[in-house]
Amino acid sequence: MLRRINPKAKIITDNPQCRNLPLGWTLCQLRDLCSFLSRGKSPKYSETPNLYPVFAQKCNLKDGDISLSQARFLDETTIPKWPDKYRLRDGDVLVNSTGTGTVGRTRIFKAEYLGDYPFVVPDSHVSVVRSFDEIESTFIFYSLYCQDGQQYFDENLAGSTNQKELYIDVIGDRNIMLPPINEQKRIVAKIEELYFVLDQIEASLRS
Template sequence: MERCIDDELPFEIPTTWIWVHLDNICTYIQRGKSPKYSSIQKYPVIAQKCNQWDGFSIDKAKFITPESLTSYAPERFLQDNDLMWNSTGLGTLGRIAIYKEALNPYELAVVDSHVTVIRPLKRYILSEYLYFYFSNPSVQSVIEEKADGTTKQKELATSTIKEYYVPIPPLEEQKRIIAKINEILLLIRQC
């Protein structure tokens, strides 16, 4: 017997769209691991401070010890257009950025245990669409309610992220939405 999820959905969507759990449209959703830091600047580890609302900054990254690289499974290495969602912290919880390989002058990068990597099915879901959805006020205003923990240390569990409902339009419509948002943001920046 199917259950009705209408009460769980935040708003109505067009009939050509579909509500899905994030886990159903991604190949990988996983929080990073605690790094062993090094002064050798070879393999950056992305932390909360690297993910700002104005974008991703590799300049704020620390580095892992080169010998600890073998403890990372290949899927833990960031890929172009992965989303990096801050999953813990007061004031940083919920900030999200898109990883761009072109902005990383190093061979590779990983994330620490305070950041969750979201890797969408790139043939069907555009990272920028998910970025705009998760950074919008309808999501950001309830992030703390979905988090566990105390006021001083809120945490967005990986299971909560995987179960998050996302409204998915057809791919061409995702492209139009992204283009329109970028057009509006450009106008706003010019003001």
């Protein structure tokens, strides 16, 4: 499957994990699953609110959600300097990439977060992981959001204690065990089913 999506993809064969992969699965690097993998850019901000928010790290909420309520806004005269690829799309995985405490925080963007805004662009402290259309983006999200993914980020941070950096190459180097698309969807559905059950248990304990 991967060769059809990205003929240039490097399939990993010299890792002990390869021997234990189910039939049809592939071990590869995240970069080979992405149509766009990049930090955002440093914006010029508007002094007043407008229709063009900038996605900052604080938009990736601690509780697991995303909100643009605290976003600052882009200077409208600079919009032509932002190619369309920087406009966040449904299914983009967003990773906070700077600063102790929030670096590595991973969320998935949904079009509904835009509300009435026509688009939103990421600042330079947020990394965008956009997988090919043939890959289930939520599967990629859980591969980075899971304990193993977060541990990988923690172990590969650069910089001083108070200014940790998660470089885009580190994100791209992350190994992903990629199953066929139907299995990706099944795994995502099972994870979300279990999260739903956990939410119900937490709600019952609070009541």
